[in-house]
Amino acid sequence: MQPNNIEKPIIGITTGDLNGIGPEVIIKTLSDNRILDLCTPVIFASNKLINFYRKLVTVEHPMNFSSTKDLTKLHPKQVNIFNCWEEEVPLQPGQLTDAAGKYAIRSLQVATQCLKDGELDAIVTAPIHKNNTQSNDFPFTGHTPFLKEKFGAKDVVMILYSHNLRVALATEHIPVAKVAETITKELLLSKLNILRDTLIKDFGIDKPKIAVLGLNPHAGDGGQIGNEDINVIKPAIDSMQQAGHLVYGPYSADAFFARSSYVNFDAVLAMYHDQGLIPFKTLAHGEGVNYTAGLPVVRTSPDHGTAFDIAGQGIADPSSFQEALFQAIDLVRQRAEYAIYTANPMRRGRIEKEKENSTSLKLEE
Numbered sequence: 001m002q003p004n005n006i007e008k009p010i011i012g013i014t015t016g017d018l019n020g021i022g023p024e025v026i027i028k029t030l031s032d033n034r035i036l037d038l039c040t041p042v043i044f045a046s047n048k049l050i051n052f053y054r055k056l057v058t059v060e061h062p063m064n065f066s067s068t069k070d071l072t073k074l075h076p077k078q079v080n081i082f083n084c085w086e087e088e089v090p091l092q093p094g095q096l097t098d099a100a101g102k103y104a105i106r107s108l109q110v111a112t113q114c115l116k117d118g119e120l121d122a123i124v125t126a127p128i129h130k131n132n133t134q135s136n137d138f139p140f141t142g143h144t145p146f147l148k149e150k151f152g153a154k155d156v157v158m159i160l161y162s163h164n165l166r167v168a169l170a171t172e173h174i175p176v177a178k179v180a181e182t183i184t185k186e187l188l189l190s191k192l193n194i195l196r197d198t199l200i201k202d203f204g205i206d207k208p209k210i211a212v213l214g215l216n217p218h219a220g221d222g223g224q225i226g227n228e229d230i231n232v233i234k235p236a237i238d239s240m241q242q243a244g245h246l247v248y249g250p251y252s253a254d255a256f257f258a259r260s261s262y263v264n265f266d267a268v269l270a271m272y273h274d275q276g277l278i279p280f281k282t283l284a285h286g287e288g289v290n291y292t293a294g295l296p297v298v299r300t301s302p303d304h305g306t307a308f309d310i311a312g313q314g315i316a317d318p319s320s321f322q323e324a325l326f327q328a329i330d331l332v333r334q335r336a337e338y339a340i341y342t343a344n345p346m347r348r349g350r351i352e353k354e355k356e357n358s359t360s361l362k363l364e365e
Contacts, residue, residue: 009121009332012111016126018100020306021316023053028318031059042080044111071119093312101132122298122328141173156294162284166267167276179272188236198293208266212249219250300324
């Protein structure tokens with residue numbers, strides 16, 4: 001899909017759980033009018049929901065918005081609300097309710113369809129809660145598997161990143177008891193190839209260097225603490241290296257982060273959720289972004305959950321959501337530039353020559 005406007009893309013925003021902090025951080029983020037110079041934001045919700053939370057949020061400049069049911073008639077100088085429902089929905093900030101989950105999924109499904117139809121350039125998704133969203137109509141553990149099916153992707157990778165720290169997951173929301181049996185050489189090769197491709201296409205890194213963490217303590221200690229690191233993970237790394245890719249490991253996860261070894265790599269592949277995300281969230285200081293690699297579209301989200309314990313109090317920090325929105329804009333532009341770069345051999349040659357000249361000048365200095 002080609003962006004509607006590379007300089008000012010149309011970004012769809014889903015509400016997340018209606019009783020969580022999603023609506024609050026969205027309103028706080030979009031109350032800064034400077035964002036309207038960077039993108040045309042479209043919140044998939046209802047006027048009543050937005051007005052309810054606007055009264056609970058204290059900001060210097062209240063968010064102004066226009067309502068629409070037609071994405072061809074967006075207001076470029078205001079936040080746009082695409083009304084996904086008209087009915088009254090009971091709002092109880094901080095409470096886990098079936099209604100809040102139902103309409104969170106409505107927001108997600110409508111926005112995703114618009115993205116698939118080419119009416120949006122990207123989406124930013126506020127957090128949902130698995131306990132009130134999973135059903136026969138939505139049999140998914142979260143956004144990532146839903147988007148994978150929606151766009152027919154063979155495989156996807158969840159990446160959390162902040163500045164130059166990027167942590168990808170080999171497995172996502174599965175019980176720890178099932179991690180070892182889920183990790184296979186084929187799975188790791190799929191994840192590593194998607195990760196490498198997205199680092200090139202979406203992050204502009206020509207020759208990405210990737211670290212792979214071990215599964216067991218001390219990466220198995222040569223087989224003394226489990227055989228997965230030797231029999232499964234190392235062969236996958238060897239295959240990537242034989243194909244000419246800069247993939248290394250497996251590394252002992254505790255020492256890898258404790259010694260700041262991640263600064264020497266463009267990305268890290270962790271074997272399971274907490275192995276990668278506990279150190280990531282500790283290091284990212286609340287500014288992390290969740291990105292789904294492997295999709296034909298751009299989707300980002302903040303790296304936090306619904307935070308029911310502070311919802312409706314006006315104290316939620318919008319930093320991660322702000323960063324997710326900024327990164328969605330940047331990723332749309334980076335993909336468009338990559339498409340131009342790879343489609344035109346003459347332009348590509350000129351850019352590579354410019355890079356060489358720039359490197360030579362730096363060396364001379």
